[in-house]
Every structure is written in structure tokens, then in C-alpha cells.
Amino acid sequence: RKEVEQDPGPFNVPEGATVAFNCTYSNSASQSFFWYRQDCRKEPKLLMSVYSSGNEDGRFTAQLNRASQYISLLIRDSKLSDSATYLCVVTDRETSYDKVIFGPGTSLSVIP
């Protein structure tokens, strides 16, 4: 089983739609969780951290379910500019450092 798994998509949704992505992780002791956004042929950029209580930033809502070992990202009222690949990121405590693990990403295309 891969350490971090995501549905690769692509997700093709119309403008204004609500779309949700899930990400599962294999290590129950994973400590920190993030969503990054990567535009085509560009570098990843942090979208939001994911907290145990869940958190919201405008149209974006992130949730963490430790019992089931998954995190989710909900995008409401999708915009054309939301088209990108969304990377789930998990950190695991190793003996001397926090190992950062990137998921393969989920591709989103918002269609006019």
C-alpha cells in the first residue's frame, strides 16, 4: 500500500459546482497534513494546512479523519482559476526528522 493515495481524476466540473477530493494515508502515527496546489508545469504552493478540528478558508474546507486515516478537501462554487492539480501532503515522524510525503495529486478542470 502506498504511503499517501489520491484519486488521480481528472475531475471535470462546471463552474459553480462543489467538488470534493479525498486522500488516504497509511501511517496511523502521521502528524501533520496539508493540501498543496500545483498549476500545470509550475511548482507546488501551499493551499492550506489541515487541522484536527477541520478548517475553512473562503471556498475551501479541509477535514481530517484520523480514525479512518483520510483527509478531504472541499471546494465550493468552483472557479475556472481553481483548475489545477491538488496534492495531499502528510508528515511522519522519523527517528531524527519529520518525513514529508507527497501524494500523486488529483487533477481538477473547471469548465465554463
Next chain:
Amino acid sequence: DGGITQSPKYLFRKEGQNVTLSCEQNLNHDAMYWYRQDPGQGLRLIYYSQIVNDFQKGDIAEGYSVSREKKESFPLTVTSAQKNPTAFYLCASSITIGGGEQFFGPGTRLTVL
């Protein structure tokens, strides 16, 4: 402006040649990383450095080498021993190793002919 830079953006090399990719940051971050990204795949860690004069192998270090002589700089050399070097290479930094947000450079797209 604070940030992380990589050069060049595109690089073409003949098979069998070593090539060095540049990565510089002025964010005063201790930790730096090199990743490789292939089409349709996630980022894979090549090397990381927690502090100056220290670096460790990541998951796919074979055929690569790095140095960290200055806090600001973490160059990556792709050697002729790397069997499939054509890829998108991303450098990143963070305040401490694994600590919170990683800031990425714009990447270098290496093509070996």
C-alpha cells in the same frame, strides 16, 4: 523579495554528461530539499539537508549528488549514473526539516537527449 530560485528553467544535455542544477534561497531557512517529478506522478525526494554541511539521501538518491556549503545554496548534480534523468526537478526549503510549509522554486525541466 524573499524566495527560492532555480536555474536554468530548461536544460538539455547529452546522455553520459553530468549536469548541475542550481538552487538558491534567501528565506534564511535551515532545511532544503530536492525532488523529482515525472508525468502523472507525485514528488519523490532525492536528497535533503537539515543544516549547512549536512545532507541525507532521500528515497531515490542513486545517480545524484548534492552539497550544502552555504545556507543559501543546495546544488544538485545529476550524474551519468542516473539511468533515467529526464524529469522536472524541484528544489524546496522550509524553516526546519519537515517543519510546516515548504516553499518551492520554479523548477528545472531537464531533458537528456
